[in-house]
Amino acid sequence: QVRIIAIMNQKGGVGKTTTTVNLGHALALQGKQVAVIDMDPQGQVATSLGIDNQQMGIDVVLLEGDAIDTVKLHARDRLDLVPAGPRLNEFEHINEGGVERGHRLRKAIEASSLSDYDFILIDCPPSSGLLGVNAMFASSELIVPVSGDYLSLQGLSRMMQILKRSEEISGHRIKLWLVSTRMQLRRKLTAEVRKRVLKYFPGRVLFTPIRENVALAECPSFGKTIFDYRKKSSGAEDYFSLASDVLNRRAAD
Amino acid sequence: QVRIIAIMNQKGGVGKTTTTVNLGHALALQGKQVAVIDMDPQGQVATSLGIDNQQMGIDVVLLEGDAIDTVKLHARDRLDLVPAGPRLNEFEHINEGGVERGHRLRKAIEASSLSDYDFILIDCPPSSGLLGVNAMFASSELIVPVSGDYLSLQGLSRMMQILKRSEEISGHRIKLWLVSTRMQLRRKLTAEVRKRVLKYFPGRVLFTPIRENVALAECPSFGKTIFDYRKKSSGAEDYFSLASDVLNRRAAD
Numbered sequence: 001q002v003r004i005i006a007i008m009n010q011k012g013g014v015g016k017t018t019t020t021v022n023l024g025h026a027l028a029l030q031g032k033q034v035a036v037i038d039m040d041p042q043g044q045v046a047t048s049l050g051i052d053n054q055q056m057g058i059d060v061v062l063l064e065g066d067a068i069d070t071v072k073l074h075a076r077d078r079l080d081l082v083p084a085g086p087r088l089n090e091f092e093h094i095n096e097g098g099v100e101r102g103h104r105l106r107k108a109i110e111a112s113s114l115s116d117y118d119f120i121l122i123d124c125p126p127s128s129g130l131l132g133v134n135a136m137f138a139s140s141e142l143i144v145p146v147s148g149d150y151l152s153l154q155g156l157s158r159m160m161q162i163l164k165r166s167e168e169i170s171g172h173r174i175k176l177w178l179v180s181t182r183m184q185l186r187r188k189l190t191a192e193v194r195k196r197v198l199k200y201f202p203g204r205v206l207f208t209p210i211r212e213n214v215a216l217a218e219c220p221s222f223g224k225t226i227f228d229y230r231k232k233s234s235g236a237e238d239y240f241s242l243a244s245d246v247l248n249r250r251a252a253d
Numbered sequence: 254q255v256r257i258i259a260i261m262n263q264k265g266g267v268g269k270t271t272t273t274v275n276l277g278h279a280l281a282l283q284g285k286q287v288a289v290i291d292m293d294p295q296g297q298v299a300t301s302l303g304i305d306n307q308q309m310g311i312d313v314v315l316l317e318g319d320a321i322d323t324v325k326l327h328a329r330d331r332l333d334l335v336p337a338g339p340r341l342n343e344f345e346h347i348n349e350g351g352v353e354r355g356h357r358l359r360k361a362i363e364a365s366s367l368s369d370y371d372f373i374l375i376d377c378p379p380s381s382g383l384l385g386v387n388a389m390f391a392s393s394e395l396i397v398p399v400s401g402d403y404l405s406l407q408g409l410s411r412m413m414q415i416l417k418r419s420e421e422i423s424g425h426r427i428k429l430w431l432v433s434t435r436m437q438l439r440r441k442l443t444a445e446v447r448k449r450v451l452k453y454f455p456g457r458v459l460f461t462p463i464r465e466n467v468a469l470a471e472c473p474s475f476g477k478t479i480f481d482y483r484k485k486s487s488g489a490e491d492y493f494s495l496a497s498d499v500l501n502r503r504a505a506d
């Protein structure tokens with residue numbers, strides 16, 4: 001049974017794309033068959049994997065009804081990519097289609113080879129429109145990255161409202177996970193933010209905090225994941241450990 | 254003649270809100286009459302100024318045609334706020350109105366007391382929809398914050414496409430400025446990103462780079478600007494200097 005996980009937070013720059021790419025690769029390195037789908041018109045998942053981000057992808061699946069398997073690309077061993085494609089932004093602004101608009105991604109995945117995978121990770125844009133709704137309706141789980149600063153913490157209440165509304169509309173419950181990202185452990189603020197997240201979301205915060213690590217900011221410029229770029233970095237260690245948290249559904253106390 | 258400046262980048266977490274709040278306060282401290290308008294449904298400008306972000310604001314101006322002066326709040330000496338308001342997200346998804354939808358903010362500002370101010374700064378969401386279009390059509394200048402990492406640099410090409418398309422549609426030219434934010438000067442990556450931004454945008458990069466400074470990440474949690482919170486920090490120094498760059502239109506070579 002495939003686990004479909006949306007990586008989402010309407011707060012910008014918290015590490016959604018970094019988590020999608022590196023958690024995806026870590027799960028593949030642990031022997032799982034993984035697909036990552038880029039639902040963000042910025043198309044930075046492809047860039048981070050060293051793949052041209054102008055190729056057609058999920059945009060033509062959602063706009064034209066093309067099959068996912070016609071746009072699926074090989075990225076690494078056991079890791080495939082469905083890129084954003086250059087026209088994804090158009091889908092955010094379509095008006096026709098009514099309720100059916102929200103279920104296109106779910107239906108396209110069900111009709112594709114991806115439903116036989118172990119994991120599907122979906123990178124989401126920093127907004128709360130139709131792209132995010134499609135990701136939520138297609139997913140059974142949600143990982144919300146929260147970076148170690150106050151505005152990211154404050155933005156969580158809005159994120160929870162968006163999640164609750166989506167569950168009410170679709171009648172479809174999504175299991176929530178949070179992950180601490182960009183943690184500068186020497187900073188008092190970081191420790192305070194993690195403490196508050198653990199307090200507000202007991203049993204839902206994945207065990208491994210992701211530390212701030214310059215290699216994670218550098219590797220996308222080479223089109224490499226952290227595991228291609230620097231296996232012995234703290235970034236590689238943390239995302240490998242996060243993958244086993246996800247596999248074992250291991251939360252911090 | 255009021256200078257209306259949109260602070261915009263569809264890339265998330267690059268310091269748009271931090272720049273709007275602290276540049277706004279710095280300009281006020283240098284004797285200018287300033288208003289900040291929050292066009293991001295996250296409503297974090299109000300939070301950063303210690304003001305309740307559930308009050309009505311620009312949302313009812315855009316949705317109901319209310320006058321800006323009825324929702325304008327006093328924030329600091331010579332610094333007023335028009336908050337986002339809790340319903341701003343609704344405006345992003347309206348369908349009726351055609352071309353007129355894009356000009357509501359401009360018209361509301363022209364009919365308000367804000368047109369007698371020295372500066373109006375407009376914080377934008379990390380997306381490219383109707384809210385961003387309204388901000389661009391209302392502005393004569395644009396400041397694009399670029400943080401010291403590769404994905405922020407890579408996102409610039411898309412930001413420039415959005416700007417070009419908006420200028421073509423509206424026939425209205427906007428003067429472009431960029432500012433380097435979250436610069437960790439010890440990191441090689443940061444220096445490389447700043448070098449490339451200077452190369453691609455000669456004469457358009459504001460002189461002062463904003464250094465990474467934990468006080469800038471802490472102060473929003475107290476509802477304070479950097480000048481309320483820690484006047485002698487590098488964050489306060491940098492934003493004060495950025496304000497005089499903006500006043501003198503001073504770019505780096």
Ligand SMILES: Nc1ncnc2c1ncn2[C@@H]1O[C@H](COP(=O)(O)OP(=O)(O)OP(=O)(O)O)[C@@H](O)[C@H]1O
Nearest residue numbers: 012013014015016017018126212213217265402404
């Ligand atoms: N743990 C980390 N250590 C260092 N840098 C990081 C870390 N996580 C993310 N970054 C860097 O921070 C920036 C923002 O991360 P990323 O782009 O993944 O966030 P995002 O939430 O996907 O942003 P957006 O909201 O624009 O989609 C990137 O340049 C990335 O390289």
Ligand SMILES: Nc1ncnc2c1ncn2[C@@H]1O[C@H](COP(=O)(O)OP(=O)(O)OP(=O)(O)O)[C@@H](O)[C@H]1O
Nearest residue numbers: 012149151265266267268269270271379465466470
């Ligand atoms: N120079 C800096 N030094 C340290 N922290 C900073 C700096 N600039 C911004 N930050 C922190 O980085 C985070 C992101 O900044 P901010 O929220 O202003 O970005 P944004 O572009 O407005 O994000 P969004 O795309 O979600 O609107 C915030 O928590 C902020 O406090």
Ligand SMILES: [Mg+2]
Nearest residue numbers: 016017040044
């Ligand atoms: Mg992203």
Ligand SMILES: [Mg+2]
Nearest residue numbers: 269270293297
């Ligand atoms: Mg912001």
